[in-house]
Amino acid sequence: MHAIRSKTLLSPNVTRFVVEAPRIAEIRKPGQFVIVRLGPGAERIPLTIADADPAAGTITLVIQAVGKSTHDLVDLDPGDAIRDIAGPLGRPTELLPAGHAVCVGGGVGTAVVFPIAQALAAAGVRVTSVIGGRSKEWVIFADELRGTGDVVVCTDDGSAGRKGFVTQALAELCEGGGIDEVYAVGPVPMMRACAELTRPYGIKTTVSLNSIMVDGTGMCGGCRVGIGDTSQYACVDGPEFDGHAVDFDLLIDRLTTYREFEQDALARRSQPGQCLEGDR
Amino acid sequence: MAQQPHLTTKQRMAIDRQPMPAQAAELRSINFEEVNLGFTEQLAILEAQRCLQCKKPKCVAGCPVSVDIPKFINLVAAGDLRGAAQSLLHDNALPCVTGRVCPQEIQCEQVCLRGRPMRGEPGTPVAIGHLERFVADWAAAHPDLVAPPKPEPTGRRVAIIGSGPGGLTAAGELARLGHDVTVFEAFHASGGVLLYGIPEFRLPKDIVQQEVDRLVRQGVTIEHNTIVGRTYTLPELRERFDAVFVAVGAGLPVFMNVPGENLKGVYAANEYLTRVNLMGAHRPDADTPVLRGRRVAVVGGGNVAMDAVRTAKRLGADEATIVYRRSRTELPARAEEVHHAEEEGVQFQFLTAPVEVVGDDHGWVAGLACVRMELGEPDDSGRRRPVAIPGSEFVVPADMVVVAIGTRANPLLTQTSPDLTINRWGYIEADADGRTSIPGVFAGGDIVRGAATVILAMGDGKRAATAIDAYLRGPG
Numbered sequence: 001m002h003a004i005r006s007k008t009l010l011s012p013n014v015t016r017f018v019v020e021a022p023r024i025a026e027i028r029k030p031g032q033f034v035i036v037r038l039g040p041g042a043e044r045i046p047l048t049i050a051d052a053d054p055a056a057g058t059i060t061l062v063i064q065a066v067g068k069s070t071h072d073l074v075d076l077d078p079g080d081a082i083r084d085i086a087g088p089l090g091r092p093t094e095l096l097p098a099g100h101a102v103c104v105g106g107g108v109g110t111a112v113v114f115p116i117a118q119a120l121a122a123a124g125v126r127v128t129s130v131i132g133g134r135s136k137e138w139v140i141f142a143d144e145l146r147g148t149g150d151v152v153v154c155t156d157d158g159s160a161g162r163k164g165f166v167t168q169a170l171a172e173l174c175e176g177g178g179i180d181e182v183y184a185v186g187p188v189p190m191m192r193a194c195a196e197l198t199r200p201y202g203i204k205t206t207v208s209l210n211s212i213m214v215d216g217t218g219m220c221g222g223c224r225v226g227i228g229d230t231s232q233y234a235c236v237d238g239p240e241f242d243g244h245a246v247d248f249d250l251l252i253d254r255l256t257t258y259r260e261f262e263q264d265a266l267a268r269r270s271q272p273g274q275c276l277e278g279d280r
Numbered sequence: 281m282a283q284q285p286h287l288t289t290k291q292r293m294a295i296d297r298q299p300m301p302a303q304a305a306e307l308r309s310i311n312f313e314e315v316n317l318g319f320t321e322q323l324a325i326l327e328a329q330r331c332l333q334c335k336k337p338k339c340v341a342g343c344p345v346s347v348d349i350p351k352f353i354n355l356v357a358a359g360d361l362r363g364a365a366q367s368l369l370h371d372n373a374l375p376c377v378t379g380r381v382c383p384q385e386i387q388c389e390q391v392c393l394r395g396r397p398m399r400g401e402p403g404t405p406v407a408i409g410h411l412e413r414f415v416a417d418w419a420a421a422h423p424d425l426v427a428p429p430k431p432e433p434t435g436r437r438v439a440i441i442g443s444g445p446g447g448l449t450a451a452g453e454l455a456r457l458g459h460d461v462t463v464f465e466a467f468h469a470s471g472g473v474l475l476y477g478i479p480e481f482r483l484p485k486d487i488v489q490q491e492v493d494r495l496v497r498q499g500v501t502i503e504h505n506t507i508v509g510r511t512y513t514l515p516e517l518r519e520r521f522d523a524v525f526v527a528v529g530a531g532l533p534v535f536m537n538v539p540g541e542n543l544k545g546v547y548a549a550n551e552y553l554t555r556v557n558l559m560g561a562h563r564p565d566a567d568t569p570v571l572r573g574r575r576v577a578v579v580g581g582g583n584v585a586m587d588a589v590r591t592a593k594r595l596g597a598d599e600a601t602i603v604y605r606r607s608r609t610e611l612p613a614r615a616e617e618v619h620h621a622e623e624e625g626v627q628f629q630f631l632t633a634p635v636e637v638v639g640d641d642h643g644w645v646a647g648l649a650c651v652r653m654e655l656g657e658p659d660d661s662g663r664r665r666p667v668a669i670p671g672s673e674f675v676v677p678a679d680m681v682v683v684a685i686g687t688r689a690n691p692l693l694t695q696t697s698p699d700l701t702i703n704r705w706g707y708i709e710a711d712a713d714g715r716t717s718i719p720g721v722f723a724g725g726d727i728v729r730g731a732a733t734v735i736l737a738m739g740d741g742k743r744a745a746t747a748i749d750a751y752l753r754g755p756g
Contacts, residue, residue, distance in 0.1 A: 017568070023511060023512075024511070026685040027511075037468050040559060041563070041567060042567050043567040044468075066461070068675050072567075080359065083468070084504065084505050086504075086505035087505075087508060087510065087511065089510055142544065151735060214551060214554055214559065216693060217507055217510075217690070218531055219533075219554070220533070220551035221518065221533040221535070221548035221550060222547070222551040223547070231535065236532070236691070236692065244624075250468050250542055253544065253643040254643075256544070257544045258569045265567065270294075
């Protein structure tokens with residue numbers, strides 16, 4: 001059992017938990033994730049480790065409530081515990097050794113890009129973060145990222161930072177030159193747009209893929225993604241890949257596999273007085 | 281102790297093999313309850329009396345974990361179920377499991393004297409597997425009567441990586457010898473392939489849990505959610521423990537490498553079975569979904585393929601078809617599974633090899649394009665190599681495809697243990713007793729053999745436990 005130490009609402013649908021997981025806190029590296037399970041009957045949910053405090057024995061998880069399982073998760077409160085946390089999983093980020101990196105974060109992806117920016121800054125790499133959201137209240141991790149370098153905030157409505165998409169700010173940075181690598185994490189269309197944008201400049205672009213997973217250890221093969229001519233497993237070969245080689249169409253399509261189930265589960269969850277069969 | 285009535289060989293020979301009571305096929309093909317119902321005590325005693333109590337029993341040598349088969353069967357025949365259970369548990373840490381999933385027809389029962397033709401009549405071996413299951417289930421129902429004596433603690437600590445059949449067997453043996461055993465398991469629950477791979481209708485998960493519970497009562501500790509190669513490395517565990525047994529099982533699923541394999545509706549058998557068996561996707565209260573194909577094609581001919589196709593049937597498939605590139609005689613699956621599948625209405629396309637998964641306009645599976653095969657010259661495995669017949673292409677109608685053609689080694693553990701010698705396929709090099717290139721590190725089961733069976737993994741676990749015990753008590 002992993003006690004929840006604190007809970008913060010970062011944006012209208014994004015929650016931050018600080019959770020006890022001493023071993024994972026001690027050894028996790030940027031880019032890695034955990035699999036969380038709430039109890040009998042619950043799904044295994046992959047979540048990126050946004051931060052860790054080895055001294056306190058805690059990790060930070062940032063959850064966007066979209067489906068039934070993530071809603072169940074964010075309904076927990078400090079004092080509650082998460083039954084299972086397995087990890088750290090996935091390959092750590094391959095960090096640029098020196099130079100200038102741009103970290104692009106969209107929505108909850110900003111929490112995923114944060115530990116990368118943190119590690120790059122700690123290694124002496126110049127970091128510029130470009131983060132975005134629909135409007136002011138959807139922008140997360142801006143203060144944390146300011147500790148790693150310059151931060152450009154973009155909102156669709158201009159209520160914080162500049163008005164427009166993160167890609168526009170990224171385009172200007174690429175045009176300005178001197179960018180050695182781009183790390184982009186966010187909604188799939190955003191990652192694809194970033195990769196397409198950097199391709200003509202030949203700037204290496206790393207993206208983090210959120211394909212559907214069950215075990216997270218390479219066993220099931222469900223998370224396969226198209227990388228160049230190959231099929232690879234996001235859980236053991238990734239989750240980070242060369243954005244210029246990713247088959248984003250395939251990823252977007254495979255992410256819809258369980259859409260009907262998801263909508264159904266969410267609808268049943270919101271029905272008051274719903275009595276599910278025994279908790280087994 | 282009850283005495284077995286003295287039966288002459290002639291009297292024993294006169295008893296026919298007792299059939300295993302089973303759920304009717306039309307009923308069971310729509311539920312997940314166990315197919316075989318188990319012997320009654322009366323049936324078991326009668327079946328046990330068929331055993332000729334050979335002076336030099338071949339069945340024991342035919343058993344990968346060397347169960348003293350005539351001994352426990354003799355005790356059953358005498359009605360001494362407690363004695364039979366104690367004898368069986370001494371030899372086999374997971375008898376409820378092996379009694380259900382062992383391929384007895386190519387092991388103990390294949391060499392049983394009763395299986396030999398006599399005077400023109402075909403023989404029928406003693407139903408050793410069914411008797412084992414009966415005794416094991418009796419033991420599970422009477423845990424207090426079969427608890428082994430507490431051993432003297434040795435003070436030595438052994439780490440076991442993986443809680444599948446190999447790991448659990450080694451854990452049981454080592455705990456019985458007084459060692460302090462900790463099992464590390466990647467999943468949130470114990471059992472490995474017994475849990476995520478083999479379906480409920482063949483091996484109920486409560487039974488697996490009972491076996492695990494017995495080991496825990498014997499003092500075995502199980503740490504879940506621990507992925508060796510990620511949470512800890514093998515060298516780290518070697519530092520903390522006096523010996524390590526690596527039994528992480530087979531790893532990554534293999535796909536066919538044909539176009540269309542990433543369409544929605546194509547599953548590796550591992551994923552399909554894990555969603556149902558481990559995550560309970562067939563139950564209405566489970567959050568993990570699974571697709572319910574109406575026409576399901578399962579590629580492969582092994583036990584995993586049979587498990588997948590029979591699961592598809594239970595999840596409502598109108599057509600559930602095995603697509604296998606060789607003929608019926610080469611099917612590697614256990615005979616009983618093939619028989620049960622046929623009874624349940626599973627169809628077979630033999631001498632058929634997929635060439636492409638056909639998709640619709642929305643990225644979903646719409647069929648499995650195949651080619652007919654014929655058997656040519658024998659290949660390296662001694663089996664006749666299937667060869668495609670030109671111009672024989674046809675499409676198996678399907679809205680779901682499950683690929684059950686094997687696995688390759690999972691690299692997580694070996695990548696983080698540079699001193700561990702692996703072969704060119706990524707499997708760990710180990711001798712017959714499981715010794716690896718690192719002193720004190722032993723390995724067995726599928727991570728050494730490639731994909732094999734539950735009982736072979738258990739045999740490896742048992743032999744490695746003996747070797748680990750010798751290593752720990754060592755000369756110096």
